[in-house]
Amino acid sequence: MTDAGDDRIVVDRLTKSFPQEGRRGERLDVLAGVSFSVRAGEFVTVIGPSGSGKSTVFNMLAGLESPDSGSIRFHGPGTGAHCAYMPQKDLLFPWRSVLDNTVLGLRVQGVPKAEARRRARELFPAFGLAGFEDARPEQLSGGMRQRAAMLRTVVQEREPLLLDEPFGALDSLTRTEMQSWLQDVWQRYRWTVLMITHDIREAVYLSDRVVVLSARPATVRHELRVDLPRPRDLSLITTPEFVALEEQLLEILHEESRRALAQQHPAAPRR
Known part of the structure; x- marks a missing residue:
């Protein structure tokens, strides 16, 4: 991957595996060459099936884990220290x-x-x-x-900001209010933000781009650019343009979730 001049984060071909509990000598492959970048002032969200390694990538960005191979590079002022990391719980x-x-x-x-x-x-x-x-x-x-x-x-x-399911523990109404608030405060300060969420609508509403991870072992399955005008009013979520982006991501995630399920429960061989 080549670095663009205003990239703040460059994630380049990350791989990672972990020992399998109860299976001596066996390892579970979690990441299989994940690559993406985040530009200065950009709001990027990472989504993927459960267990696809989203939090593993974040832990590497925060300096809590190291990849088996590949690299993470930070560019720009204020990136000498690790990113500012906000976990799901306050x-x-x-x-x-x-x-x-x-x-x-x-x-x-x-x-x-x-x-x-x-x-x-x-x-x-x-x-x-x-x-x-x-x-x-x-x-x-x-x-x-x-x-x-x-x-x-x-x-x-400290930028970039890593937001790990920041609103996941909130009720639906409060979550919607917080999404609107975050959009407003982000537009005011223009932080470089990388967020994890399981909420597809949240990803589309807040993001400039959405990075979709595949089922484990994860690669980048798709990158979606959200070319919707800002600021985004809540009424936007009912427009055909918004719904089309949401449906596109939903279909990709369903496909990857089915693949993950098939890996966990392979069909029995025919006799």
């Missing part, structure tokens, strides 16, 4: 105030407490959290907790 400490939760990443980096609090506090209005700086996490709604977790992530000023 992981807010219940005994800390919301403000003190949001500065944890900065404090770990060695930023003085007063400076860290100042930098985090400046973002509270944009994240819909103004007035809740001294509240405890239990006093927040699910959506507010996720916004606090994302504030904690972005205040570290």
Whole structure:
């Protein structure tokens, strides 16, 4: 894969296998040459069948795992450290105030407490959290907790942002509200974002491109460019253009899911 001039992430032919539990000497192939890139300011989403290795790729990007072969390259300012990583659960400490939760990443980096609090506090209005700086996490709604977790992530000023199912634990209405909020705040700051989701509609609504992984061992099965106008109103999801993109991804995922199921339960040989 050749690097484009404004690529922030280049994932190049990643392979990975893991030992199979209870099967000595056997390994499970998870990634079989995954390649894609993310450009500066782009919102890219990775989808794929369950078990296709999406989280494995994210763990490599975050520096938590190493590939067996292949490489990951970061380009541009602020990429000397690993990406800012937001997991699915908000992981807010219940005994800390919301403000003190949001500065944890900065404090770990060695930023003085007063400076860290100042930098985090400046973002509270944009994240819909103004007035809740001294509240405890239990006093927040699910959506507010996720916004606090994302504030904690972005205040570290590390790009790209890795969002691992950020709204997966929310109810349907709150999830829809958070999708609209994320689109608005992303357009304001133009972060470089790479997200995992199982929600096809969410992927189309938020993304510039959608990368579809195949069944395990995963390769990139398809890349879909979402050429829909921004900003995107929720009414867009009922338009023929949106529905056509959603159906295209759904068909590819169903095909890969059937292939994954066939690998797990091969047909018995005929007698």
